[in-house]
Amino acid sequence: MRYTDRSLRILKYAEMEAERTTKIVYPVHLLLGVLLERTSVCAELYINYPNLTEILNNRVKEIQFDKGDEGFNYEPFTLNISQTTERVLVHAENQMKRFKQVYLNEGHIVDAIFKVNDRLTRAIIDGLDVSRILEIVSLPRDMVVSLKDYSFPSFPKSGITIRKAKQKDASSLKTFIEKEFGNGWLDSIENGFLQEDIPIFIALDGEGIIGFACFDVVRRKKGLFGPMGTSFSNRIQGIGYTLLHYCLGEMKEIGYEFAVIGEAGPLEFYEKACNAVVIPKKFTDHR
Template sequence: MKLTERTLRIIKNADKEAEKTNKVVHPVHLLLGILLERTSVCTELNNNFPNLWDILNERAKDIKLTNDKGVSYEPFTRNIAISTKQVMENASNLMKRYKQIYLNEGHIVEAIFSSEDYSTKSIIDGLDGSRILKIVASPRDMIVSLRSYSLPDIRTNKITFRKAEQNDAISLKKFIKKEFGYGWLDSIDNGFLKDRIPIFIALDDKTILGFACFDVVRNKKGLFGPMGTTHSKRVQGIGYTLLHMCLNEMKEIGYEYAVIGEAGPLEFYEKACNAVVIPKPI
């Protein structure tokens, strides 16, 4: 199981918080670990729920009375409770269901709030779960400044990256239906109706491996996406390259900002292009 760097820091925080109670990591320690991670949506969670730390800290104190010795579970350095093991396994299942390859903080929070375990439910009892989930576990809009943007040095290896052409429409739509379903097809049709097709594709010989586009979702200007890479070829820089080919063209057109709509892997965009999560209204 692969974890984002932020998730690894959250786990490290949870280990430290468990040290203060019964030495075993419980789901409440994961939530405390998220609050200690002052980046991206974790910062937003802190800002929207300034009293959440005190509430969870009080509930963590009750864990001292439990007899759960826990089990070993990497990458935790301390044993984790069975309830925490269930949360991590459910989070991993959510990651797979969303066809993602890195477990992130959103998967963990969603797994905690959907748990049927009594001890876990008692930890989140009375909390504004729907609002917390909207902040941490829902796809979020992000924004990228293009004012000082420059195309990074990209190595393409044996993969071909190019603008899509009209005769790519059938094969691209077939690829998207197979890998991601039917949800993006209307947007792709919008792209192929434009004189200057705002779609880039990655190919191995004639086989499409991925795509990215902009200005196609509801024909909104300055909106990046959708983007997708075949599951078997992820973590090879294909998405990164396609993203920057789109951003570079958006810069050339004259956009000062690019909005990434409903981004799932937030940390990917934060690292790849310094994207920032757009705060949700309180």
């Protein structure tokens, strides 16, 4: 299983918390690890719930863990983990695969913690505003990229062709998207092909389209990047990164000072690829 850098840090923090308490990594330690990871949505969760760490630590002290539970080894942990923690990670991996992603991230982990119906975990999260926690960490988030000082990066040579889509590409692109991602994006793609200057870039190899990215197509909103997708068999090759920057480069040329990435799933990808920042949630109270 592949992990994002942030999720690996969360697992390491979880081990640190387990080392000083139960000596075995339980799901509550994963949640404490999220709170210790003070970046992006994890930092936002900490800010919105400044007393959540204390609440969880107090519950760890109060709950009677099975003293006979020795746990078992599970990579990439160095401490043993509980069976429930394994169930959390398996559920998180299944969630990752469901969304056709290739890296396990913090959102998958937090979602799985609350979905695994375990007695100890239920006792730990009892009374917490689970829906808000999930809204902050696990649901897709809007991000923003400043284009004021943006510069188009250089790319290594490859056998992949990146170019603007033409009207003749409409049918094959829609077929590709429906096969790889379903039909949820087809209306937005149609909006793109209705424009005189089609704001869609496609990636091609010898056998046809293997990826695409666009902007100004979702609900015909200006300055909104996406959707973007690469065929599952061609992930982790830099194709998405290249398509993203072709779009951002053109948005910069048009005159946009910012690009909004709507409902981004792999947050860390955009943070690293183009210094995108998550747009904070606004809540009426702070529990």
